[in-house]
Structures are given as C-alpha cells and as structure tokens.
Amino acid sequence: MQARDDDDCILRLEDVTKVYSGIVAVRHADLSLRRGAVNVLVGENGAGKSTLMRIIAGVEKPSLGRILLDGKEVEFHSPADAQRHGIGMVFQELNLFGNLSVAENIFATRELTRGFRGIDHRAQVERATGFLDRLDAGIDAETLVEDLPIGQQQLVEIAKAISLDTRILILDEPTSALSAAEVDVLFKVIRELKAQGVAIVYISHRLEELMRIGDYITVLRDGQITGHAMVKDIDTKWIVRSMIGSDAKDFAKSIAHRLGEEAFRAEDICLPRRTGGLAVDHVSISLRAGEVLGIYGLMGAGRSEFFECVMGQHPHSSGRVFVDGIEIDATDTAGRISAGLALIPEDRQREGLVQALSIASNLTLASLDRFVRFGFHIVGAREQASIEAAIRDLSIKAPNPDFEVTSMSGGNQQKVVIGKALMTKPKVLLMDEPSRGIDVGAKADVFRTMRRLAGEGLAILFSTSDLEEVMALSDRIAVMSNGRLVTVVGRADATEEMIVKASAEGHKTTREHA
Known part of the structure; x- marks a missing residue:
C-alpha cells in the first residue's frame, strides 16, 4: 500500500516551517499531493493554508524543511520557476492587470509573438477565447479586465491557470465570487483535469463544495497539520470539529429588541x-x-x-x-x-x-x-x-x-x-x-x-x-x-x-x- 501511495504522490512537503518576523505561520508540515485527485486543504483563516500554497507556488521560500517533486528535492526561487516545473496557482486575491485586456492578462509574461513583428494579439485573443469558452464564461477576450465584475475577473484568473498546462493546479477560494452555474462549470473542468492526471489543490470555506469535489482532505489549525482523511470517509461535521473543535454552525441568533424608526x-x-x-x-x-x-x-x-x-x-x-x-x-x-x-x-x-x-x-x-x-x-x-x-x-x-x-x-x-x-x-x-x-x-x-x-x-x-x-x-x-x-x-x-x-x-x- 505504501508503494502505491508513493507512486500516486507527485509532490511532498517534509517538515516545512515558515516564519515571518518571528511569527510562525506554518510549523513542521508534512503534506502529500496526489496525481489525478482533488487534494482539499481546510482550516480557519490564519491556519496557514495560503502560506503552504505560496511555498509550493514559488511565491515564498520555506524557513525550514524541503520540497520533493517526483521524488527529487527541488527549490523554487520564484513563481515563474514553479511554473516551469508545472505548478500553477489561482490566488484568493485576484492578480490581474486592470488596464489590460482579458487576453493580455491570460498571456502576461509569456506573450505569443510573431518573431520580430512583436506580440501576436490576434492569436492571443483566439487562444484566450478557447479557454474562456471552456469555462462558459461569456467574456469577450478583448474586454479590459477593470470593466468586468469581480466574479468574471475570477473566471479570467481560472482561465489563465488552465492555460498554463500545469501538472499541479492550486485553487485558493476559486468560487468565492462565482454563481452556482459557474461553480458547476468549474467543477466539470476540474473533473477533466483529474482525468488527465493533474493534481488539484482546492482551498475553500464552502464545506459542501469540498465534500462534492474533494478526494483527499488535510486539516490545518494554527499553522500545524492536524489531520488527513479521504473525503468519502468523513462529513462536514468532522471537518468543522477538526478545524475549530466544535460542530456548531453559528449564524448568531437574533437579539430580542424593538425596531426603531x-x-x-x-x-x-x-x-x-x-x-x-x-x-x-x-x-x-x-x-x-x-x-x-x-x-x-x-x-x-x-x-x-x-x-x-x-x-x-x-x-x-x-x-x-x-x-x-x-x-x-x-x-x-x-x-x-x-x-x-x-x-x-x-x-x-x-x-x-x-x-x-x-x-x-x-x-x-x-x-x-x-x-x-x-x-x-x-x-x-x-x-x-x-x-x-x-x-x-x-x-x-x-x-x-x-x-x-x-x-x-x-x-x-x-x-x-x-x-x-x-x-x-x-x-x-x-x-x-x-x-x-x-x-x-x-x-x-x-x-x-x-x-x-x-x-x-x-x-x-x-x-x-x-x-x-x-x-x-x-x-x-x-x-x-x-x-x-x-x-x-x-x-x-x-x-x-x-x-x-x-x-x-x-x-x-x-x-x-x-
């Protein structure tokens, strides 16, 4: 069984710690990402989820520990370095240029060119339109990003990540601004990527989504990994208890008071x-x-x-x-x-x-x-x-x-x-x-x-x-x-x-x- 796990594992973090100005954001984390699966990461805000993913995506370097890719130790010196190793990330906070078009954002830093004639804008629009159509986004690739509502900007980020042809795709809160119909389309794309052997890392606070799309789940609390499980073996109450030690869903009861004028x-x-x-x-x-x-x-x-x-x-x-x-x-x-x-x-x-x-x-x-x-x-x-x-x-x-x-x-x-x-x-x-x-x-x-x-x-x-x-x-x-x-x-x-x-x-x- 262990040999099979090793074969499935594309990337492993071993004893990874990250310290910012004396504050420990991640402490001695061991994490395995599996090919052709949705690897769910959950935890309260500040638990260290995004920090771990930024380390994998080359945005941050670990203070201690090591990263193994295909069983070999690697170091990522920048996001571009991680991308060259097949790792892409859709950040929770959008990372787009508002004064550029959708197509220009999708191909930013890796523009399609025509030799000495410069950027091939027509080819970029055609390719970008294909990625957007795959998401049923309904977005014109020549539209300026700043003219799009935040939900459609989120779809542009996802299209950009898909265009990278990644082996590991990290999605940090990808549905936070999407409608239910758009979530359905995204999940269809995720299932297609899984079938192609892509390892998906999925971070979300919408627990029902995690149960619907996830295969494996890892829980963090206060910068430490506190549990692993297969999603089919747990329920949302288990997730909440693992995150905060309680299974109560507190929407806050109405405080009895008279309404004013x-x-x-x-x-x-x-x-x-x-x-x-x-x-x-x-x-x-x-x-x-x-x-x-x-x-x-x-x-x-x-x-x-x-x-x-x-x-x-x-x-x-x-x-x-x-x-x-x-x-x-x-x-x-x-x-x-x-x-x-x-x-x-x-x-x-x-x-x-x-x-x-x-x-x-x-x-x-x-x-x-x-x-x-x-x-x-x-x-x-x-x-x-x-x-x-x-x-x-x-x-x-x-x-x-x-x-x-x-x-x-x-x-x-x-x-x-x-x-x-x-x-x-x-x-x-x-x-x-x-x-x-x-x-x-x-x-x-x-x-x-x-x-x-x-x-x-x-x-x-x-x-x-x-x-x-x-x-x-x-x-x-x-x-x-x-x-x-x-x-x-x-x-x-x-x-x-x-x-x-x-x-x-x-x-x-x-x-x-x-």
Whole structure:
C-alpha cells in the first residue's frame, strides 16, 4: 500500500516551517499531493493554508524543511520557476492587470509573438477565447479586465491557470465570487483535469463544495497539520470539529429588541450601463433602526452597484437617499460617510484596504477626525484605545497592529475592513458579501457582530448570494435580479423555494423585456 501511495504522490512537503518576523505561520508540515485527485486543504483563516500554497507556488521560500517533486528535492526561487516545473496557482486575491485586456492578462509574461513583428494579439485573443469558452464564461477576450465584475475577473484568473498546462493546479477560494452555474462549470473542468492526471489543490470555506469535489482532505489549525482523511470517509461535521473543535454552525441568533424608526430610505436609484440599459433599475428600499435586511441575488443582480450608488461612487447615477428621514445632499463618498453611511465592499483588496499601510492605520483611516485635537494633532492614546477595542471586538488575529495589513490572512483582512467602517460610527451599515472568503469560525464572529450591532440600534443592509446566510440572518429579505428589486418579504413568510423562484423569475422577466 505504501508503494502505491508513493507512486500516486507527485509532490511532498517534509517538515516545512515558515516564519515571518518571528511569527510562525506554518510549523513542521508534512503534506502529500496526489496525481489525478482533488487534494482539499481546510482550516480557519490564519491556519496557514495560503502560506503552504505560496511555498509550493514559488511565491515564498520555506524557513525550514524541503520540497520533493517526483521524488527529487527541488527549490523554487520564484513563481515563474514553479511554473516551469508545472505548478500553477489561482490566488484568493485576484492578480490581474486592470488596464489590460482579458487576453493580455491570460498571456502576461509569456506573450505569443510573431518573431520580430512583436506580440501576436490576434492569436492571443483566439487562444484566450478557447479557454474562456471552456469555462462558459461569456467574456469577450478583448474586454479590459477593470470593466468586468469581480466574479468574471475570477473566471479570467481560472482561465489563465488552465492555460498554463500545469501538472499541479492550486485553487485558493476559486468560487468565492462565482454563481452556482459557474461553480458547476468549474467543477466539470476540474473533473477533466483529474482525468488527465493533474493534481488539484482546492482551498475553500464552502464545506459542501469540498465534500462534492474533494478526494483527499488535510486539516490545518494554527499553522500545524492536524489531520488527513479521504473525503468519502468523513462529513462536514468532522471537518468543522477538526478545524475549530466544535460542530456548531453559528449564524448568531437574533437579539430580542424593538425596531426603531426608519433609519434609511433609497428612492428610485438608477445607474445606466456603459453598454446601454440600467445596472440598477429604479430600486427603492427602506430600513429601520436595529433591522437587518438581506439582499439576495446572483452575479449581475446589481447588488454591489446599488450599494455603490448609495455611497456616491457613481456621479451619473440618479435617485434620492435619506438617513433618519433627512435627504442627503452630499453626492460624494466622504459626504455620505459624514451623513452616517458606511460600506464594507465586496473586494477588500482593491476597495477596502490600503495594502502598504499597517493594520492599525487601515482601521483608523476613515475616522481620523475623531482623534484630532486642535485641528491637526492626532491624540495617539485615544487612537490606540480604539484600535485595541476594534481588534478585541472583532476577534482580529493581529499579534502586532503595526505590521502591514497584507501580513494577515484574508479573513482577518476582511475583519479590518469591517472595523474601519464601524469606527466611523455609522447609523446605516452596508455590507456587500461580508462573509466572502471567511471560514466557519470567522463567519460566526462576523455574524455575531452583525446581530450585536443591530441590537444596539444600527441599521444593517447586507447582500449575499448565499441562500442559507440570507435566510438565517435577515429580519426581512429583498431579492434583486438584473438590476431590479423583485420582492421584499418578511423572514417569517420566506422560504428558500420562494427566494430562489423570485430570483429566477426576475431574471426571466428582465430578459423578456430586453
């Protein structure tokens, strides 16, 4: 049996340790990746999953230990070096050039050329279109990446990885921004790659996905590998217990409290598309103090665009916004924040954080006026106390708040974005996919925070494509489809079938009117 395992194993990590500035991110890890199989890696945010994969992909070098590829010890000095050995990775945080086309991104650093005549753009577009068609992406290869929504950008990353013709393909949260239909297509491609003998490494916080696609599973906790199993021999409760020592799925129960007066109202919000039609189509919605209202919809529903309009990010949008019954005159984002609105964006890397700044600086960035004395002097003690409170209340794993925010795991970065928004003392909090890329333990922290804040009177409007989330967390549920508000229903009257049907019918109705 051991000989068979050795034959199946394409890459092995032996006693690998990675230390950053005295902090041990991975400790004495032993990991085997098998050919023609989906090797699932799970663990809470900060457990060391992404660090291990960055070592395999040549982004990081291990502090100790060794890497064996096909039984021979190797060293990867760069991602390009790892690619030459047949290793490709789709990173959790997108790694694309927004000002280049989709085709140019797919072939970046390995452009197709015509000898001395330079880059063969037509060939790149044709080849890129083939990879995109394989994913049923519906994306024009000549489109600028910055013009694509984040879900389609995720598909471009996956197409880029597939184009590398890899022997080992690492997928770090590949479905975090994909619709259910797009996930199905991705899984079909994964099964094709498995049949060709490719070793897939799959990282996700969506446990049902892991059970559906995985063959082997490895669990990490606090930088150490704590368990291995075949997926067919375990269930989701085993995964959760192995990760956090509990099998409870905590969506946070509603804190009993009376709802206040109307805290927020949007009237007739519209946003024209560049290509014609409306990305947000006459959306009107209201929210009471202490209420949690969930907006459900799939990619392209217009949820993010609606939030952006409310926050004044689209000068060419129209409609009216009220906070505590008073219409907001300010049309810019800073003015909307001053009026009591705050947004936690879906894309934390590009829109929620300044990556070159520290954890502490990111937390206070939007609320520095609270700590200023005599117009220009920042009171350090007051600022420090607020930083410590945010880290404590949100359970942010930040050994040193002065470290760069990029030194943290994705889930903890998301908590920093939430903390930054809360420091502005908003009356209305908009949360766009607040649990994207967050593990089950961190999700519980975020959901408890949402309920606690609602209990304290904060009005919360959040969007999600996760049906279970919207059903568990919302006092009322709104459904959007193709820019339109289809329905708003009380949680007591809502069923999953009703929500899915409303979303589907809204899509059908919009398409028929097109």
